[in-house]
Amino acid sequence: MLLGVIADDFTGASDIANTLTRGHNGQGGLATAQYIGVPDHDAAPDVEAGVVSLKSRSVPAEEAVELSLAALAWLQAQGCRQIVFKYCSTFDSTPEGNIGPVGEALAKAVGTAGVVACPAFPATGRTVYQGHLFVHDRLLSESGMQNHPLTPMTDPDIRRFLRKQTQDDVGLVLAATVHQGADAIKAALQTSATHGExxxxxxxxxxxxxxxxxxxxxxxxxxxxxxGIALGLPGNFIARGLASGKAAGFAGRPGPEAILAGSCSGATRGQIGVHASSHPVLAISVDDVMAGRTTADDLVSFITANEGNAPLAYSSATPEQVAEAQRRYGREEVAGRLDALFADTARRLVDDGVRRLVVAGGETSGAVAQALDLGDLAIGPEVSPGVPVLVSRRRNIALALKSGNFGGPAFFNDALRALAGDIRS
Structure with a gap:
C-alpha cells in the first residue's frame, strides 16, 4: 500500500476513495479499498490506497485522536508512504474538536509540521480563499451549515476556527502563493513549519x-x-512508476433496492421532494420514534411492500423541526435513536435480500455501515461528484453513501441505476 487515508466518517471515506480511484486529468488513479473501522487483517497485496472509515467526527476529541492513531498504526504497517487525514469539505466540527486535535496528533506521530489543511472541493462548490471557506457563492456561515444539528458552522474563517482547537498556531498559505505553483507552496509550508505552525x-x-x-x-x-486534497496525489506515485493508474471494472448489482435518508441538509430535503413526486416515500416522525410507535418493523414492511419502485424512508426535517426535537428529547438521544433505527432497518433489509442500498447523511451512513459488517469495500463508478458506488463482496451488495449536501436533484434515482450497473463513469 502506497497511500493511506484516515477518514472521520463513512461518506467522507467514500468521497476520497472516489477521488483516489479517478485521479486527475486522465492520469489514472490508484487501486483503492475502503475499510469499515481499523481492519484486523492485512490489506490485499494489490491495494495501492487504503481508506479507513472511522465514525469519529462527533465523538469526544480524545476518542477521535485514539481512533485516528490506531488507524495510522495499521496504515503504516501496510507500508504507506503518505497519510491523509480526511474531514468534511464544510469543515464540520465544533470549537472543542476534532479536526485540530487529530491533525496535531497525527503530525506529531509522523514527525512533521507545516501540514496542509485544505477542505476545498471545487467540484461540489467548496472553495477556500483568504483562509475563508465558501460553499458556492456563500460564506460557510451563510450556506445552511450554520443550522447543522451536530456541528453548526458559524465562522467561515477556518484558520481562526481551527486555532480554537489547536495547541500550536495555524498558518495560512494564500491564493497568490498557490498560483505561483508547487515550489512556492512547498516553500510556504516549510516556512510555516519553521514558525511552529x-x-x-x-x-x-x-x-x-x-x-x-x-x-x-x-x-x-x-x-x-x-x-479534493487527494486530487493530485495519485499522479505522484504513477509518475514514479509505483502505481499502474488502472482501476478495476464494475459489473453492477441488480436486485431489490432501498433508500434510507437521515440527513437534514437542504440538498437532501430537495432530493426527497423530487423523489416523492414519482416514488413511494415514508416520512419518519421523531416523536413516533422516541415513543416507540415507529420501529424497524415499519420501515422494513414499507420498503418490502414497495420493492421495484425505489422506496425511500426518511427522517429529514427542517432546521426548526430538528431544533424542537432536540429541545424536547436531547440532541444525542435523538441522533442515537435514529441511527439505531436506520442501522437495524438496513441490516434486516440486506438479510432479506436487498442488493442495492442508498443512504443519505454522514452519521446515518456510518451507523448503517457499521451494522452491516461489510468487510473491505471496492470502489466502483461515480454516481455524482464525491459519491462512488461501493461494493461489498462479503454481503454481495452495492451501496451509495451520500453526504447530506452532495448530489443533484435526481440523485436517488441516479444512484440506484449506478448500483445496477446502468451508469458508468
Missing part, C-alpha cells in the same frame, strides 16, 4: 490549485483536508 490552511479555488498542492506535497508524510 503544525497545521496551515491553504487556499484553493480550483482543481488546478489542488493539483499544484498535490505536487508540492509529493514527499509530505501527512496532509489533511477534504477529498
Amino acid at each position: 503544525t497545521l496551515a490552511i491553504v487556499d484553493a479555488i480550483s482543481d488546478a490549485d489542488l493539483a499544484e498542492i498535490g505536487k508540492a506535497c509529493a514527499d509530505a508524510p501527512l496532509l489533511t483536508g477534504g477529498s
